[in-house]
Amino acid sequence: MTDSGVKATGASLNGVAEAAKAQAPGRGLPPVHLWSPAHSGEIDIVIRKDGSWIHEGSPIGREAMVRLFSTILRKDPDGFHLVTPVEKMRITVEDAPFIAVRVDREGPALVFHTNVGDRVEAGPEHGLRIETDPASGEPRPYLHVRRGLEALIARPVFYELVEMAEERGAQLGVASNGAWFPIGPAEAHAS
Numbered sequence: 001m002t003d004s005g006v007k008a009t010g011a012s013l014n015g016v017a018e019a020a021k022a023q024a025p026g027r028g029l030p031p032v033h034l035w036s037p038a039h040s041g042e043i044d045i046v047i048r049k050d051g052s053w054i055h056e057g058s059p060i061g062r063e064a065m066v067r068l069f070s071t072i073l074r075k076d077p078d079g080f081h082l083v084t085p086v087e088k089m090r091i092t093v094e095d096a097p098f099i100a101v102r103v104d105r106e107g108p109a110l111v112f113h114t115n116v117g118d119r120v121e122a123g124p125e126h127g128l129r130i131e132t133d134p135a136s137g138e139p140r141p142y143l144h145v146r147r148g149l150e151a152l153i154a155r156p157v158f159y160e161l162v163e164m165a166e167e168r169g170a171q172l173g174v175a176s177n178g179a180w181f182p183i184g185p186a187e188a189h190a191s
Contacts, residue, residue, distance in 0.1 A: 030071060030072060032072055032073075037084065037085060039088050039090070040088055042089060043089040043090070044056045045092070046091070046094065047093045049094045049152070053069065067117050070098070070116035070117075074147070079093075080097065097150070098114040099152050099153075100112040100152065100157050101115050103160055109123065109176050110122040110161075110164075112143050112157070114151045121176065122174075122181065123177025123179050126145070128144075128174070128181040130182070139183070141158050141161070171184070
């Protein structure tokens with residue numbers, strides 16, 4: 001709903017897309033952290049747990065559009081928003097807004113690739129954290145991508161991390177760019 005009680009329309013979605021294109025030519029990231037527009041309302045976009053972006057109940061099928069919107073996504077204390085210099089539209093994110101779909105070891109760095117085209121080197125600025133799903137007890141690993149936005153590490157990618165892991169004391173973990181990230185107790189991953 002907008003401040004006047006009217007839900008944002010498809011026309012607003014197009015407006016947000018046009019504003020994003022103007023601010024992020026190519027793949028550059030616009031300075032959304034510097035923008036302070038008034039809250040313009042909500043837009044019916046949901047980023048599902050599987051990383052799919054849904055608008056008004058239908059998947060956003062254009063990968064370029066999803067990538068574009070990902071560049072203007074911001075996490076504020078009151079939730080996730082698509083932000084331009086003149087608009088701030090709240091959206092729903094079920095878990096993390098991105099999915100880490102690949103990891104490569106490049107020298108001292110673990111390099112992750114997300115479903116929206118980000119390339120992120122894990123390290124002091126881009127940490128890994130592991131949560132435990134309360135229902136299943138399964139690990140839920142995350143990578144910090146930028147300014148509070150995280151990527152859920154896809155299960156096959158997490159298995160690759162486990163294969164790369166080494167033991168330090170009772171912990172199994174991975175090193176990247178001088179940082180150590182525990183991924184679980186060593187005995188839980190023993191053969």
